[in-house]
Amino acid sequence: MHFKTRASEKLRDAKLQAALKKLQGNFVRGRAERVREMDNFEAIRDAAAAIRDHALEHLDVYLEEFERNAVERGAVVHWAETPEEVTRIVCEIARRHGVRKAVKSKSMVSEECALNEALEAAGIEVVETDLGEYILQLAREPPSHIVAPVVHKTRDEVSDLFEEKHHRPRKTDIGELTREAREMLRSHFLSAGMGITGANFVVAETGSTLIVTNEGNGRMVTTLPRVHVAITGIEKVVPTLEDVATLMRLLPPHGTGQTISNYISVTTGVKGEGDRDGPEHFHVVLVDAGRTKLIGGDLQPMLRCIRCGACMNHCPVYQSVGGHAYGWVYPGPMGSVLTPIYIGLENALDLPNAATFCNQCGVVCPVKIPLPDLMRKLREQQFERKLKPWTERAGLTLWSWAARHPAIYAMISTIGARALAWIGGKNGLIHRLPFGGGWTDGRDLPAPHGRTFRELHRRATRR
Amino acid sequence: MRVGLFVTCLVDLMRPRIGFAALKLLEAAGCEVVVPDTQTCCGQPGYNSGARAAAKTLARKVLDEFSQFEYVVAPSGSCAGMIRTHYPELFADEPAELERVKRLCDRTYELTDFLVNVARPGAVPGNLYKTITYHDSCAGLRELSIKAQPRQLLAKVPGLKLIEMEEAETCCGFGGTFAVKFGEISTHIAERKCANIAASGADAVVLGDLGCMLNIEGRLRRRGDMKTRVLHVAEVLAGENT
Numbered sequence: 001m002h003f004k005t006r007a008s009e010k011l012r013d014a015k016l017q018a019a020l021k022k023l024q025g026n027f028v029r030g031r032a033e034r035v036r037e038m039d040n041f042e043a044i045r046d047a048a049a050a051i052r053d054h055a056l057e058h059l060d061v062y063l064e065e066f067e068r069n070a071v072e073r074g075a076v077v078h079w080a081e082t083p084e085e086v087t088r089i090v091c092e093i094a095r096r097h098g099v100r101k102a103v104k105s106k107s108m109v110s111e112e113c114a115l116n117e118a119l120e121a122a123g124i125e126v127v128e129t130d131l132g133e134y135i136l137q138l139a140r141e142p143p144s145h146i147v148a149p150v151v152h153k154t155r156d157e158v159s160d161l162f163e164e165k166h167h168r169p170r171k172t173d174i175g176e177l178t179r180e181a182r183e184m185l186r187s188h189f190l191s192a193g194m195g196i197t198g199a200n201f202v203v204a205e206t207g208s209t210l211i212v213t214n215e216g217n218g219r220m221v222t223t224l225p226r227v228h229v230a231i232t233g234i235e236k237v238v239p240t241l242e243d244v245a246t247l248m249r250l251l252p253p254h255g256t257g258q259t260i261s262n263y264i265s266v267t268t269g270v271k272g273e274g275d276r277d278g279p280e281h282f283h284v285v286l287v288d289a290g291r292t293k294l295i296g297g298d299l300q301p302m303l304r305c306i307r308c309g310a311c312m313n314h315c316p317v318y319q320s321v322g323g324h325a326y327g328w329v330y331p332g333p334m335g336s337v338l339t340p341i342y343i344g345l346e347n348a349l350d351l352p353n354a355a356t357f358c359n360q361c362g363v364v365c366p367v368k369i370p371l372p373d374l375m376r377k378l379r380e381q382q383f384e385r386k387l388k389p390w391t392e393r394a395g396l397t398l399w400s401w402a403a404r405h406p407a408i409y410a411m412i413s414t415i416g417a418r419a420l421a422w423i424g425g426k427n428g429l430i431h432r433l434p435f436g437g438g439w440t441d442g443r444d445l446p447a448p449h450g451r452t453f454r455e456l457h458r459r460a461t462r463r
Numbered sequence: 464m465r466v467g468l469f470v471t472c473l474v475d476l477m478r479p480r481i482g483f484a485a486l487k488l489l490e491a492a493g494c495e496v497v498v499p500d501t502q503t504c505c506g507q508p509g510y511n512s513g514a515r516a517a518a519k520t521l522a523r524k525v526l527d528e529f530s531q532f533e534y535v536v537a538p539s540g541s542c543a544g545m546i547r548t549h550y551p552e553l554f555a556d557e558p559a560e561l562e563r564v565k566r567l568c569d570r571t572y573e574l575t576d577f578l579v580n581v582a583r584p585g586a587v588p589g590n591l592y593k594t595i596t597y598h599d600s601c602a603g604l605r606e607l608s609i610k611a612q613p614r615q616l617l618a619k620v621p622g623l624k625l626i627e628m629e630e631a632e633t634c635c636g637f638g639g640t641f642a643v644k645f646g647e648i649s650t651h652i653a654e655r656k657c658a659n660i661a662a663s664g665a666d667a668v669v670l671g672d673l674g675c676m677l678n679i680e681g682r683l684r685r686r687g688d689m690k691t692r693v694l695h696v697a698e699v700l701a702g703e704n705t
Contacts, residue, residue, distance in 0.1 A: 004645065011651050316634045320651045354645060356638025356652070357511060358601035373552075379513030392512065392640075400509055400517035403472075404524065406501040413476050429684055438643035442650025443681035446477070446693075453470050453479035457498055 003350035007321040016322050019154050027148075027313035030257015031364070037259070044249050049368040051243045052304035055235075059295065062204040062237045063286065069207025073269025075282040083289050086110075087118035090196070090229055093283050094124050097227045099193035103185075105211060105218040106130040107198030108146050108307065109231050109287055111329040112342065115196070126196075127188045129217040131181055138165045144323030146330060147255045147309040152322045185217070195221035195279065197267075199232035200307065201247065202284070205240045208268040209284060212251060212261045219265050228267065228279035234286050235303040241266075247306060250366035254308035290342040298377045302337050304367040311361035311371055317354055326351065333361035333371040340378050346387055352378035413452050421450035464582065466494040467532035469525070469571075471542045472504040473673035481673070484701035485538040485574050491701075492582035499528045505537075507545040510553070511639055519553045526550075526560075526567055534581065535571040538697045540603020541672050543573040548606045573603055574697055575612040575671060589702035592622035595694075596665035598656070598679065599632045600672035613671060613696045620699060628663035630655070637678040653682040660691060667692035669699055 010016055035041050055062055067077045080086040086109075094102065102124055104110070116126045116137075128137040132150035136143055139161055143149030150158070155174060162180060163170040171177050197218060199209035209230040211218045222228050238244060252258040271278035294300050312318040312332025323331030327348070328339045336351040345352075352375045361371040382388050383396075402409045424430050424447020433440050466489055470482045482498075489496045506521030525546065529535045537543040547568045554561045578584060597617070603609035617623055636642065636652025643649075656679060660668045668691060670676055680693035698704040 004647075007645070008647055011647055316636060316652045316655075317645075317648055320648050353641070354648070356601070356634050356636060356641050356649070358634035358638070359605045360601070360634065363605055376511060376513070379511070380515050381513070383513030383515070388513065396509055396512055396514045396517060399504075400514065400520065403503040403506075403521055406503055409503045413472075417476055427689075429681075436643065438646030438649075439681070441646055442685065443653065443678065444684040446677050446680045446684070448477045449479065451479060453475040453482040454500060456479050457482070458500065 003325055003327060003348075003354055006327060007325040007354075010321040010325045015154055015157065016152050019152050020319055020322055022151060023313050023319055026257035027309070031254055031310060031313070034253035034257055034259060038249070038253075044246065045366055045368060047246050048250050048306075048366055049304060051238060051246060052306070052367050055238050055243075056295065056300060056303050059234065059237065062239055063234060065204040066202055066207055066237055069205065070269070070284055071207070073207050074272075075207065075269055075284055078283060078285045080285055080287045080289070083113035083287075086113040086231060086285055086287055086289070087115055089285055090115060090231070091118060091122045091124075093227065093229055094119065094122065094194055097193060097281065099124060099227060101125040101127065101188065101192045102194040102196050103127050103129050103188050103192040103221050103225065104133070105195070105197040105213065105221040106133050106149070107196065107231055108143075108329055109198055109233055110196065111143065112289060113231075113287070115231070127185070127192070129185050129189070129221060130213075131178060131215055131217075134181055134185065135161065138162075142324070142329075144331060145309060145312065146307055152324065189220045189224050192225045194227040194229060195223075195225040196229045196231065197221055199230050199236055199284075200251070201244050202232060202237045202286070203239075203241055203244060203266075204237055206266075206268055208241075208266045210244060210264065210266045212248070212255075212264055214256070214258075214262040216263060219263055222265055222267050222279070223277040226279060227281045227283070229283045229285060230267065231285040231287060233291055234288055235291050235305075251306055251308055254310040254364070254366045294341065299337070299341065299374055301369050302334070302341070302374055304369055305334055306367055308366060310364045310366065311369075314360045314364045316356060316358060316360070333375070334369075337371060337374045337378065345378065345381055345385070349382065349387060352376075352382065410452070410454055414455060417448040417452050418450055420445075420448045423447065464494045465533045466496050466577075467529045467535045468496050468498045469502060469505070469529065469535055469537040469542060469546075470498065471537055471539045471673065473677075474538060477673060477677065478695065480703055481538055481695045481697050484695070484697040484703040485536070487588065487701045487703065488574070488578060488584075488697060489536060489582070491588055492578060492584035494534075494582060497532065502528055505542045505545045507542065507549075508639060510545065510549060515553070522546075522550050522553050522564075523560075526563060529571075530563060530567055533570065534577065535567065536574055536577045537571070538574045538695065539672050540573045540600050540607055540609050541674060543571055543576075544602035544606035546571045573607055573609055573612075573671065575616055576607060576609055578700075579612040579615055587616060587619045587700045589700045589704070590621040590623075591667075591699055591702075591704065593666040593692075594624045594626055594664070595667045595669045595699070596626050596628040596660060596663040597631060598628075598635065598660075598668055598670040598675060600670055600675045601634050603671050604632055609671065613669070616700055617669065617696070623699070626663050626665055628659045628665070630659050635675045635678050637674040639674065642674075642678060649678070650682065653678050654686070657682050657686060657688070661688065665691070667694050669694050669696050671696045
């Protein structure tokens with residue numbers, strides 16, 4: 001199913017439409033308030049973009065530095081070129097350590113790899129412990145947002161779901177629902193042999209991985225099970241903890257409208273002698289899965305992304321159709337760039353085009369990714385590879401030919417203005433237009449007035 | 464001041480009155496206005512559809528037609544934005560031409576921006592005894608920082624009262640070919656804009672771009688609102704809105 005078909009369904013989904021209104025709260029208004037509180041916001045933003053650019057320009061250097069430091073502290077670093085390699089590596093680690101159950105903290109890279117399915121196929125029970133992801137696991141749905149995965153659901157839907165799956169009396173209070181989930185999850189934390197997390201950042205100078213969370217589940221996932229596996233994209237590396245501090249000025253405000261998140265968990269190596277907690281085995285899986293293709297090209301700025309979700313929160317298209325319409329792991333403007341890159345331009349034809357280019361995403365991006373420009377680059381690739389429908393290509397060829405020939409252009413517009421004015425009739429509104437259903441199904445087209453500016457101006461100056 | 468008026472293809476075809484309003488405002492501000500009659504389009508439809516070569520050919524045409532003027536003014540943030548912020552990218556690999564492009568960019572203005580920051584007329588010809596609300600078009604706002612300029616000029620219009628609507632800076636859903644290719648989504652976004660306009664209680668919504676104008680007026684009429692007027696800022700300022 002294409003984006004357009006899914007989007008059409010989503011526009012008619014009243015529950016989803018109600019749920020999407022939530023985006024305006026902490027995500028839009030909260031971010032704006034946090035930004036207003038910073039007196040040097042633009043300077044921090046410039047610094048953050050520069051840190052990310054610097055890391056990407058020296059990606060090999062920092063990744064190797066990370067590996068050296070991580071290994072020195074007892075971690076094992078794995079390099080995965082494809083999503084399949086990730087699942088193979090993680091399943092192998094689980095097998096080697098005799099793991100029967102894994103608890104997971106939120107990880108979008110693991111979604112890229114369909115890791116849960118692979119682990120389950122290998123006979124390992126997987127339990128998502130982020131509240132939103134836990135809800136979705138019960139509902140057997142994919143996340144629809146990278147920060148708030150369950151944003152598409154209303155509280156009532158969660159109440160129904162918990163009642164059905166937990167076999168406990170229905171609760172409607174968010175606090176009580178959360179407590180119930182916590183009670184269900186507690187035994188899993190204690191019995192799991194493996195904890196799986198993503199990483200918001202990978203720190204080269206210390207060999208650490210770092211997660212930013214609000215619920216406390218991440219800390220239990222990284223400390224309670226005897227094996228911890230952190231899976232993340234190679235682009236997440238930054239040189240120093242100082243750099244993390246700069247990026248953290250922006251990530252929580254743009255992600256959730258918070259000044260700072262409830263937890264920032266830095267995992268460095270394995271449990272040492274005298275340490276009271278931490279994993280006995282720490283594996284880091286660094287994932288390429290299409291990322292190196294972007295290095296050195298027009299689309300490299302996309303790798304600056306720190307996964308805050310601000311682009312989708314502020315996108316009029318995302319706000320209208322939600323995340324599932326986008327069809328893959330990453331929705332919204334960042335998804336419209338990443339999905340075609342990671343799964344193939346020909347497999348996501350609609351996405352780079354599904355934007356008004358209002359550039360609200362570009363202006364809110366904390367690391368200044370010019371998202372519309374990148375989508376335009378993908379549109380150019382589609383055009384060059386003849387992936388656009390022949391009707392569109394023919395239309396563009398005709399338009400550009402006419403626009404290069406002023407006399408012919410003038411003639412066409414003169415006829416067009418008259419014809420459309422005639423169709424518009426007395427009240428000047430066109431209700432239906434052949435081949436123009438895209439416009440006229442939901443709107444009238446205000447008709448031209450009958451004469452073009454060119455005609456009228458020529459007449460006036462001749463006089 | 465010798466100004467080349469870039470009429471824009473949509474004004475030419477759909478609302479010539481806006482072109483004449485722009486002409487009147489520029490002349491009233493003391494400019495000598497020339498309208499090159501071979502002009503067609505800035506190339507944006509091709510540029511945003513991925514037809515880069517076609518867009519570049521048209522950009523070169525605009526460059527040839529308008530380089531001679533002291534200033535180039537368009538009654539559109541979208542077309543002026545195309546020239547100012549995107550032409551340099553189109554010619555990034557042609558250093559010689561890029562110089563000419565940059566000189567054009569520096570002299571190209573959206574109409575209200577030009578009036579406020581360059582021509583600085585003391586008064587404007589229009590009057591409008593109505594309450595209006597202003598829709599900030601995306602390209603003007605986010606590419607050219609057009610925000611205060613139209614409001615400063617509208618404040619000079621006798622009788623006019625401005626009430627700001629909610630989400631004035633949010634996209635109306637037009638997006639060029641997006642409006643047709645993704646008509647349902649586009650309409651959904653336009654509906655939200657129209658609801659905000661209606662909630663403001665204004666008699667008219669004023670804006671600076673034809674695309675938004677057709678989209679918003681089209682949706683307002685389809686939802687049954689035949690009363691709220693949709694006016695281009697040039698029409699209001701020039702008093703050409705009857």
